[in-house]
Amino acid sequence: MEFALKTTQLSKTYGNGVTALQNVDLAVPQGDFYALLGPNGAGKSTVIGVLGSLVIKTSGRVEVFGVDIDNNFPQAKSFLGVVPQEFNFNIFETPLQIVRNQAGYYGIDRRTALARTEQYLTLLGLWEKRNDQAGQLSGGMKRRLMIARALVHEPRLLILDEPTAGVDIEIRRSMWDFLREINRSGTTIILTTHYLEEAEHLCRNIGIIDSGKLVENTSMRELLRQLHLETYVLDLEQPLATIPVGLDRAARLIDPTTLEIDIKQEEHLNDFYRLLSDNGIRVNSMRNKANRLEELFISRVGHSPLEGK
Amino acid sequence: MTPREQWIAYATIVIKEITRFMRIWQQTLVPPAISTLLYFVIFGSLIGKRIGQMDGFDYMDFLVPGLILMAVINASYQNVVGSFFGAKWGKSLEELLVSPTPNSIILLAYVTGGVARGLLVGLIVTGISLLFTDLNVFSIGILISVAVLTAILFALGGFINAIFAKTFDDVSMVPTFVLLPLTYLGGVFYSIHLLGDFWQQLSKANPILYMVNAFRYGFLGISDVSLSVSFAMIGFFIVCFFALSLYLLTHSKRLRA
Ligand SMILES: Nc1ncnc2c1ncn2[C@@H]1O[C@H](COP(=O)(O)OP(=O)(O)OP(=O)(O)O)[C@@H](O)[C@H]1O
Ligand SMILES: [Mg+2]
Numbered sequence: 179m180e181f182a183l184k185t186t187q188l189s190k191t192y193g194n195g196v197t198a199l200q201n202v203d204l205a206v207p208q209g210d211f212y213a214l215l216g217p218n219g220a221g222k223s224t225v226i227g228v229l230g231s232l233v234i235k236t237s238g239r240v241e242v243f244g245v246d247i248d249n250n251f252p253q254a255k256s257f258l259g260v261v262p263q264e265f266n267f268n269i270f271e272t273p274l275q276i277v278r279n280q281a282g283y284y285g286i287d288r289r290t291a292l293a294r295t296e297q298y299l300t301l302l303g304l305w306e307k308r309n310d311q312a313g314q315l316s317g318g319m320k321r322r323l324m325i326a327r328a329l330v331h332e333p334r335l336l337i338l339d340e341p342t343a344g345v346d347i348e349i350r351r352s353m354w355d356f357l358r359e360i361n362r363s364g365t366t367i368i369l370t371t372h373y374l375e376e377a378e379h380l381c382r383n384i385g386i387i388d389s390g391k392l393v394e395n396t397s398m399r400e401l402l403r404q405l406h407l408e409t410y411v412l413d414l415e416q417p418l419a420t421i422p423v424g425l426d427r428a429a430r431l432i433d434p435t436t437l438e439i440d441i442k443q444e445e446h447l448n449d450f451y452r453l454l455s456d457n458g459i460r461v462n463s464m465r466n467k468a469n470r471l472e473e474l475f476i477s478r479v480g481h482s483p484l485e486g487k
Numbered sequence: 488m489t490p491r492e493q494w495i496a497y498a499t500i501v502i503k504e505i506t507r508f509m510r511i512w513q514q515t516l517v518p519p520a521i522s523t524l525l526y527f528v529i530f531g532s533l534i535g536k537r538i539g540q541m542d543g544f545d546y547m548d549f550l551v552p553g554l555i556l557m558a559v560i561n562a563s564y565q566n567v568v569g570s571f572f573g574a575k576w577g578k579s580l581e582e583l584l585v586s587p588t589p590n591s592i593i594l595l596a597y598v599t600g601g602v603a604r605g606l607l608v609g610l611i612v613t614g615i616s617l618l619f620t621d622l623n624v625f626s627i628g629i630l631i632s633v634a635v636l637t638a639i640l641f642a643l644g645g646f647i648n649a650i651f652a653k654t655f656d657d658v659s660m661v662p663t664f665v666l667l668p669l670t671y672l673g674g675v676f677y678s679i680h681l682l683g684d685f686w687q688q689l690s691k692a693n694p695i696l697y698m699v700n701a702f703r704y705g706f707l708g709i710s711d712v713s714l715s716v717s718f719a720m721i722g723f724f725i726v727c728f729f730a731l732s733l734y735l736l737t738h739s740k741r742l743r744a
Contacts, residue, residue, distance in 0.1 A: 192744055193740060193744070227744065230581070230584070230585035231584055231585065231743065232581055232584055232585065232743055232744065233743065233744045234743050234744070252488060252587035252588075252589060253587065255585060255586060255587045256488070256587040258585070260585050262581065264578065265578075266577075266578035266579055266581045266582065267579050267582065268573075268574070268577060268579040269577065271579075275503075275506075276582075279499050279503055279582070280582055280586070282495055282496055282498070282499025282500075283496050283499060283500075283582065283583055283586035283587075283588045284492070284496070284586055284587060284588075285488050285489070285491070285492020285493065285495045285496055285587070285588075286492075286495065287495055288495075288499075327582070
């Protein structure tokens with residue numbers, strides 16, 4: 179299978195000594211919709227920087243559709259459309275100029291460039307704003323401008339670094355539809371996000387990166403299968419010394435009066451209740467443990483996706 | 488990229504650069520017009536009459552070529568250092584860096600933008616000088632080639648400055664502390680024959696002297712220095728600056744982390 183993106187032992191240490199990536203092996207199949215998750219400072223943007231040649235890798239290999247960036251970086255770059263995390267257009271230029279010029283940098287003649295600019299600015303709801311100064315657009319519009327700019331040369335691989343940060347819920351949902359449509363038409367998409375819900379909605383495969391290391395690389399389905407396991411927290415009336423036989427497979431004693439139990443989808447709560455009563459364990463209250471995907475993330479990374487370190 | 492695609496990328500950047508300096512013409516075209524107007528009024532008309540002849544020509548006629556070239560030097564330098572540093576500082580340079588456009592094309596296009604502004608300002612200043620004196624042209628070929636080569640050289644200089652610069656102060660440093668003294672001492676206002684031996688020899692270490700004299704030769708047919716040495720010197724610096732610019736554009740840590 180040809181991969182849209184394949185990194186082998188990719189490492190980056192910045193000039194200030196910070197090691198942002200350590201031997202990262204990523205493999206994103208063609209046509210995939212891939213989420214790269216990780217806490218602040220994990221190294222997500224560094225990966226994207228390396229692909230766009232804004233960050234020079236320290237070691238390792240990077241191939242984009244089979245083209246090694248060390249052999250033919252311009253060709254590899256011609257496959258890529260990049261939506262960076264931070265705004266990086268000239269605020270004095272207009273959306274029309276910004277998108278059309280970007281097409282020019284990919285060697286697209288001016289007539290085609292203009293037609294595509296209209297097409298993508300319209301798709302992203304910015305055609306009305308085409309002659310405004312880019313600096314005066316709202317935050318969400320600026321982000322959409324960068325998406326239009328990244329699409330104008332019709333890249334085979336679209337990379338979005340937190341595209342929905344600071345975008346309201348309505349626009350976020352319409353952006354999701356838009357990205358899904360782009361992906362359906364054959365464009366491979368890699369996105370980074372802090373919204374696990376977003377990854378769950380959109381992505382087929384997922385990588386979790388922490389402190390520069392890839393700690394999870396799996397399909398969303400596999401990940402969700404692990405989640406088909408609901409965790410409940412029970413507050414007990416009496417302290418418990420040990421977990422009774424029969425419960426020990428699924429339960430953990432967090433402290434003497436707090437018991438956590440995992441219940442698979444096909445299991446019934448009644449069975450657990452019966453086991454608890456049989457062992458004389460009385461339960462004061464019970465709650466469902468928070469956001470499932472978030473839990474999983476924390477179990478891999480050690481803290482919540484929104485917390486930095 | 489195919490040659491045609493590279494050409495499109497080149498043209499895109501050049502048009503963008505020209506659009507930029509035309510859009511802010513009050514900052515790019517008006518100031519050199521005003522300052523040379525003042526030079527002409529003060530040094531040419533008012534003081535010039537008292538100076539009399541310089542190298543056998545009216546002082547005004549002697550002065551004009553140097554002032555035109557000085558304007559070309561400043562405009563081409565400022566255009567590239569301003570635009571490229573601005574793009575780096577505001578991050579819009581990333582638009583180019585992530586694209587497949589080769590570094591050589593990026594460099595050539597920025598230099599072309601600088602040359603365009605340098606020559607346009609040169610034309611404006613030439614027009615203004617016609618209000619004060621009739622210009623005789625000794626060799627139009629020499630005039631144009633010196634103007635173009637000098638503009639290329641200083642556009643490259645501005646490019647290098649922009650790559651190294653970290654702040655806007657770094658952008659104005661070189662023009663103030665290097666370009667200004669070198670042009671003022673580069674025979675714009677006087678013939679180095681007025682100087683003592685030591686200062687004459689020292690002046691000959693100033694590359695701008697050669698450009699000013701070669702340019703003046705195009706108007707008046709006289710020069711304090713050899714014409715072929717002038718061309719060789721400009722050519723040498725262009726080759727060095729181009730190589731350095733391209734190297735920095737590819738490898739500099741100031742552009743890529
Ligand atoms: N240009 C740079 N020079 C030095 N260190 C850098 C540079 N860019 C990033 N870093 C460091 O590299 C590490 C990874 O940063 P990176 O931007 O890749 O994280 P991230 O996963 O994108 O985080 P976030 O979710 O906050 O965007 C951080 O420790 C960061 O401080
Ligand atoms: Mg980031």
